[in-house]
Amino acid sequence: MEITDLTPAERRIWEAFPRGEGVDFRESPDEDASGGHDWGPERTVRADVLAALLLSGPSPAGQVAELNVRGARITGKLNLKYAVVDHPIRLRSCWFERKPQLYGARLRALVLNDSTLPGLTASTVTVDIDLRLSCCRVTGPVRLAGARIAGGLFLRRAVIGTPATGEEAPQETPEPPLQINHADIGTDIIAMELTVHGQTRMNGTTVAGQINLDHARLNAPGGIALHAETLSVGTDLRASRLEADGMVNLTGARIPGQAYFSRARLSAPGETALRASSCTIGELWLRECPRIDGIVNLRRSQLDMLYAEPDTWPPVVRTDGLTYRVLHPHLPAEERLPLLEREESGYLPYVYEQLAAAYRTVGDESAARDVQLAKLRRHRRTQPHHTRLWGLLQDVTVGYGFRPLRAAGWLLLLVLTGWIAYGLHHPRPLKPGEAPDFNPVFYTIDLLLPIIGFGQEEAFAPSGWYQWLSYLLIVTGWILATTTAAGVSRSLQRQ
Known part of the structure; x- marks a missing residue:
């Protein structure tokens, strides 16, 4: 592309790129990019120009080139499929006409904070530093399956997907709006106050640090809100005050620190609201949670500590094979025993033995004897009359x-x-x-x-x-x- 073909807005970006300088088209610092479709030609940039600049733009010796733009209206498709880009990409507070195509690309850093996009295709992308989508508004799917990010993935206060309306025809297999399955994240996933209208998929993902979903809202009524089977986290999964409308599925997850769901609202009426079977978790926190609306499945999981008040548990629980060493808060056995009556499989001697062992761990032999006595009384109800x-x-x-x-x-x-x-x-x-x-x-x-x-x-x-x-x-x-x-x-x- 010849330099003479550039518009004034594109020329500003082209000239600032070699020096790593920023170009700001915004009229005010708090401008909302969701209205970008009405922006005029003075701040409109063709996606092809940005791609040409990143792949073959000037890069003088002794200077660090960078694409650093705020408040632009980007028309066409930013196509960097399979591309190797050595320059950081910062397109903040921008409005995209079409979803960027980054499939299989290798990028230095990608920052799209505060932008509005119709989607993002970045499966198997490799990012040497960070990928930032904080405060973005993305109406279509964000595809990050198989991504390799050496630093962190930032989704703080992002809104992904479109709320379903009663007039829309239901799809048989809707595409998950947020796909981070089988990804490899070098540090953390920071997603406080994230909103996803549909399924968030993290199956098989490995995160070296923590996942932070504090105050997030995951809306998938009648489906799976968080699909994170065989998730592997280096430290903690934080989900304080999470609002999940749909199943939270952590089957086979490995979380050596805390799975922190304190004050979270988990809802899947008539279905499984929390499935954490076959997991290995250091500490599972359900502290001060409203009563879970749906079934809880903790079968065959191994926990070092379980924190849950009796009022948190729903009418149906599945705890066959659940192992925990310590149970908090410490309460009399009479307040814990009703939960064992809710086991869907009926009388299971193991769940009584596990509760008694937890009381013995903290030295409460009296409560342990109460549990053993309750076990024998429950067993008696399963025997013949004589x-x-x-x-x-x-x-x-x-x-x-x-x-x-x-x-x-x-x-x-x-x-x-x-x-x-x-x-x-x-x-x-x-x-x-x-x-x-x-x-x-x-x-x-x-x-x-x-x-x-x-x-x-x-x-x-x-x-x-x-x-x-x-x-x-x-x-x-x-x-x-x-x-x-x-x-x-x-x-x-x-x-």
Whole structure:
């Protein structure tokens, strides 16, 4: 392209490029680029001119050339497909008529902050420094699948996609507006206050640093809002106050630090709202979240710490195979046990053992025993009726061995009953003149405890309803002895 073909606006850019100087067409610093379609020829630049400048423009020795433009109306398609561009590209607060084509390109740096675009095709792009799309308004898809960015990806306060309206015909397989799947990010993805109308796809992406989605809004009603299967993060996934309308799918993710969803609103009515199965996560934070609207699936995941209040969990959870070492906040077992009743698969002994182990980790043996007792009671409801009766007897008498003092209470009550009954009406001696002096307390103990003998039971024979009382005491004693032995045996097995 000859220099004589340039318009005045293009000539300004061409002359500033070799020196790395900026060209600002804006009328005010806070001008909104969304109205760029009405900008006049004094700030209109052809995309072909910018491509020619980047690929073959002047680059004097001793100077660092840079494309640095603000507030331009860029017409046509900026086509840098497979190109190698050694100069930084900064097109801030610009309006693009067509989506840039950067497929397979190798760029030094790309900054499109505050710009308005109909889309961005940059799959498999390689960027030596950063890719910045902060505060952009992008109506079409942003394709960054397979991108290799040595620095960071910045999407702070960007708005990507177009809100769906009731008049639009539904698409069978809509293209995700934000595609960062199988990308390799050298530092961080910074996307605070990001808004995406549709699916955000990060499957198989590797991020050396953190992902920050604080205050982001991901809107995909009836679909997947965040699709991040096998995501690998170097430090943390931050999503404080995230608003996700649709599933958050982290299946197989590896997050050694925190998955921080505190105060996040997760909603997928009738569907899975949070799927974090088969994950390895250092700390999963659901602190002060509103009740999750949808199913939570944490099957087979490994967590070092899980922070969630009981009110956060929805009516249906899936926790089969979930492993966690510490559970916060520390609450009585009575407040945690209802969650185990919500397990979709029904009675799972493992979830009770896991909760008890978490209480033991922090030294709360009393809560751990409460969980074990609740496990046996839940198990009893799954057994046949005749087996349930024996379990009920163990529960009432000694609490399955977790309440040993309960047997002493029953024994004391029965001894007191026999003491009063036989004290008021002494049974007759079997051999008058040979029988020892009658003692109602030791007579009752003789009836209750089959392995202890004080000579009272063999020497006296009650009659009438006192005889039936003696039968009741004998049977009750055997039941107490048997259930106590079963409880002690179970306790020894646990130890």
